[in-house]
Amino acid sequence: MIDVKNLTKWYGRVLAVDGISFHVERGSIVGFLGPNGAGKSTTLKILTCYLPATGGKVTIANHDIFTESMEVRRMLGYMPESVPLYPEMRVVEYLNFRARLRDIPGSRRQAEIDRVAERCWLSKPENMLRRRLGELSRGYKQRVGLADVLLHNPPVLVLDEPTIGLDPAQIRSMRELIQSLAGEHTVILSSHILAEVEQTCTHLIIIAGGRIAATGTPGELRDRVTGPSRIIAEVRGEDEQATVQAAKTIRGAKEIQVSSQGNWRRLLISSEQDADIRGEVFKLAGQKGWQLRELRREIGSLEDFFVQITYEQNLQAGLWKSAARA
Amino acid sequence: MKKMLTIAQRELAGYFFSPLAYGVGAIYLLCCGIVFFHGLDAFGIPPVFETGREPTMRPLFEMMASATVVVLPLLTMRLVSEEFSSGTIETLMTAPISDAQVIIGKFLSVLGFFAILLAASLFYVILLSIYGSPDAGVTVSGYLGLLLLGGAFISVGLFTSTLTGHQLLAAILAMVILSVFTALAWAVVAFAPQPWNVIAVRFNALSYFRDFARGVFDTRGLVFFLSVAVFFLYLSIKMLESRRWR
Ligand SMILES: Nc1ncnc2c1ncn2[C@@H]1O[C@H](COP(=O)(O)OP(=O)(O)OP(=O)(O)O)[C@@H](O)[C@H]1O
Ligand SMILES: [Mg+2]
Numbered sequence: 047m048i049d050v051k052n053l054t055k056w057y058g059r060v061l062a063v064d065g066i067s068f069h070v071e072r073g074s075i076v077g078f079l080g081p082n083g084a085g086k087s088t089t090l091k092i093l094t095c096y097l098p099a100t101g102g103k104v105t106i107a108n109h110d111i112f113t114e115s116m117e118v119r120r121m122l123g124y125m126p127e128s129v130p131l132y133p134e135m136r137v138v139e140y141l142n143f144r145a146r147l148r149d150i151p152g153s154r155r156q157a158e159i160d161r162v163a164e165r166c167w168l169s170k171p172e173n174m175l176r177r178r179l180g181e182l183s184r185g186y187k188q189r190v191g192l193a194d195v196l197l198h199n200p201p202v203l204v205l206d207e208p209t210i211g212l213d214p215a216q217i218r219s220m221r222e223l224i225q226s227l228a229g230e231h232t233v234i235l236s237s238h239i240l241a242e243v244e245q246t247c248t249h250l251i252i253i254a255g256g257r258i259a260a261t262g263t264p265g266e267l268r269d270r271v272t273g274p275s276r277i278i279a280e281v282r283g284e285d286e287q288a289t290v291q292a293a294k295t296i297r298g299a300k301e302i303q304v305s306s307q308g309n310w311r312r313l314l315i316s317s318e319q320d321a322d323i324r325g326e327v328f329k330l331a332g333q334k335g336w337q338l339r340e341l342r343r344e345i346g347s348l349e350d351f352f353v354q355i356t357y358e359q360n361l362q363a364g365l366w367k368s369a370a371r372a
Numbered sequence: 373m374k375k376m377l378t379i380a381q382r383e384l385a386g387y388f389f390s391p392l393a394y395g396v397g398a399i400y401l402l403c404c405g406i407v408f409f410h411g412l413d414a415f416g417i418p419p420v421f422e423t424g425r426e427p428t429m430r431p432l433f434e435m436m437a438s439a440t441v442v443v444l445p446l447l448t449m450r451l452v453s454e455e456f457s458s459g460t461i462e463t464l465m466t467a468p469i470s471d472a473q474v475i476i477g478k479f480l481s482v483l484g485f486f487a488i489l490l491a492a493s494l495f496y497v498i499l500l501s502i503y504g505s506p507d508a509g510v511t512v513s514g515y516l517g518l519l520l521l522g523g524a525f526i527s528v529g530l531f532t533s534t535l536t537g538h539q540l541l542a543a544i545l546a547m548v549i550l551s552v553f554t555a556l557a558w559a560v561v562a563f564a565p566q567p568w569n570v571i572a573v574r575f576n577a578l579s580y581f582r583d584f585a586r587g588v589f590d591t592r593g594l595v596f597f598l599s600v601a602v603f604f605l606y607l608s609i610k611m612l613e614s615r616r617w618r
Contacts, residue, residue, distance in 0.1 A: 094466045097615075119468040130459030134389040135382075146378040147467040194463070 077243030123195035133180025379477025445546035448529025510587035517584025
């Protein structure tokens with residue numbers, strides 16, 4: 047549905063997007079993830095034909111965003127980061143204005159406005175649609191922005207940080223709403239918060255320093271993070287050395303670290319990729335007559351991965367820059 | 373076409389929520405009133421509404437034309453500038469609407485607002501015709517001239533509004549450009565030597581307008597105002613488009 051090849055964007059002498067390529071399947075929900083200044087908004091602005099790219103090629107449903115901008119814009123719903131609105135207009139006037147810009151015929155306009163108002167939680171307090179946009183709270187502005195995007199039922203939705211500024215209940219509703227759009231619509235959304243997109247998105251693209259650091263489904267990324275999992279066990283019965291010696295006999299145990307807390311020995315056992323050796327540890331403790339007060343498997347969180355990968359990327363970019371300077 | 377009117381309608385409605393537009397409109401009409409009843413001694417403009425004087429709107433028209441140099445930039449400054457500073461330009465330009473539709477729609481909205489101001493000034497015409505019988509031809513051609521001059525000046529203001537996100541800067545730039553077409557052109561005609569004053573005559577918007585105010589329909593004036601309007605509208609569209617190339 048969306049095909050991005052070698053997209054590059056320079057703002058004057060600032061390189062914001064550095065040759066990124068990715069592909070988005072029809073009906074998927076793609077999360078665009080990255081730290082501040084990673085180039086997320088810039089990429090989305092280019093996809094929506096607001097900004098020109100410096101280099102590269104982007105097609106949306108086989109329409110080139112540069113040469114067939116009108117066709118592309120007809121298929122798009124774009125909600126910018128700050129959700130800019132005209133403060134003097136009423137909600138219903140604004141939606142009506144936007145509907146007219148999208149060529150929705152007069153006979154259908156009211157029905158569409160009612161539909162999106164319902165869907166974006168704007169129809170509840172009776173007078174909501176009559177309120178002026180300038181008077182709305184941040185969260186309600188966000189809902190109006192979303193309603194605007196859904197008005198013409200576009201096949202592609204581009205949402206720049208859709209949940210920022212919402213209360214927790216709203217974040218959950220927003221997440222459900224976005225999930226309900228999958229299949230019929232292709233959605234690209236950006237965020238800093240991994241935990242959030244992890245649940246909503248079918249694919250994640252992690253970018254840092256204008257480059258793609260990692261892509262994949264949340265599951266795939268999580269596997270990459272977990273890598274060899276670690277078992278943590280606290281036992282009592284023998285001294286450090288004897289405990290380590292005994293633990294080494296466990297099948298699948300690769301590396302063992304130990305630390306002591308009084309009589310308790312805290313073991314950190316790294317294992318092969320998928321092996322879960324908790325059972326073995328428990329059996330061993332039984333055989334040796336150890337007391338066991340903790341036994342758990344630690345899986346690296348996606349959050350760790352995210353922080354690590356963006357850190358590495360920034361480091362690389364830094365090295366690259368200092369190399370260029372030298 | 374329909375989208376152009378959609379834009380124009382939204383902008384025009386915006387003027388009715390803008391205290392600035394009300395203020396500017398009120399002051400404009402007030403100035404008309406002062407000239408109408410008292411004249412302006414400092415500029416040697418006699419009152420229009422005085423017993424024993426020929427009933428003509430001419431002095432009032434000339435004042436109305438000169439005042440547009442200040443009044444219209446104050447009305448046009450927000451047109452594109454505000455979209456830049458508030459960020460609404462992003463949602464506007466990612467909707468399926470062409471740059472030309474946006475620019476012409478915005479142009480029409482100010483022209484509409486200006487026309488409403490002119491319509492309000494018809495009050496003075498009515499007052500004059502109750503007590504005398506002003507020449508209908510002069511009145512019609514005067515208003516036509518004001519609309520043409522207004523259209524040209526509005527397109528200048530619209531253009532400067534596409535240059536910057538700072539409204540006041542846009543207004544000041546527009547006033548500077550309009551002063552070139554009025555005060556500077558006048559000064560050059562009056563004081564500069566041979567080749568320059570002949571050229572400047574062609575760029576003096578107010579002298580073209582004076583013909584209309586006298587009731588003389590001059591195609592040179594018509595051509596001048598229309599070409600200024602088209603030229604600056606074209607520049608505005610190009611400015612907005614250039615965003616896509618930068
Ligand atoms: N209009 C601009 N002019 C110059 N540089 C810009 C402009 N907009 C963005 N940048 C730069 O481009 C880089 C990427 O910015 P971008 O807004 O795309 O980041 P982001 O990933 O959306 O960040 P955030 O999470 O803070 O929203 C940053 O270094 C930023 O300073
Ligand atoms: Mg951003």
